[in-house]
Amino acid sequence: MSLYPFFRPRTFSLMGEMMRDMARMERQFVPTIAAFDIPTATSEITNNDQKFAINLNVSQFKPEDLKINLDGRTLSIQGENEVKDEHGHSKKSFSRVIILPEDVDIGAVASNLSDDGRLSIEAPKKLAVQGRSIPITQTSIEQKPTE
Known part of the structure; x- marks a missing residue:
């Protein structure tokens, strides 16, 4: 044992x-x-037939602390805030990266910051190219005399 x-x-x-x-x-x-x-940037994304929209709660950030960039179809949203006082130092930040859908008109992306700290970024959808009927025209081929 x-x-x-x-x-x-x-x-x-x-x-x-x-x-x-x-x-x-x-x-x-x-x-x-x-x-x-603890800072949080809650987000809500809407993607329907008319528009693509993102709503973020950024009430803990000043407008000068926010940055929005669009590179191709990549939309990046960043917020950074630093506070220094006699008692210490604090830093809050967030980052969101969103790939926009193919049918979004990236030339018409617009943003708005409300008084209550809601950041809205919207873009309309592109108009879909409607199909159309193409008429067929017939041309006659003239026959050449054979020699």
């Missing part, structure tokens, strides 16, 4: 104790972290 199961090496139990202590500390700090105002 072996006594090994009863006398395990202490390194594993020390590691287990350390992991339990870390988990306990994490559980203690999670409610504190959740109490902070």
Whole structure:
């Protein structure tokens, strides 16, 4: 009979104790972290037959903290805000990258920032090329006399 199961090496139990202590500390700090105002930019995307639209809540950012770029069909929206005071330094940021659908008129993309901090980016859809009937005209081929 072996006594090994009863006398395990202490390194594993020390590691287990350390992991339990870390988990306990994490559980203690999670409610504190959740109490902070963590910046989120909630988004809503609309894609129907008339338009493609994106609405973002960016109320925690000033207009000068926002940047919108369109490179081909890639639309990128960024916000970055830094606050420094005598008590410390904080930084909030977000980034969204959206590939616009093929039927969006990228030349008509427009944005609007409301007073309550809602950023709207809209683009109309391109007019679909309607099919049409092409008439067939028949031309007669003149026969040449054979020699």
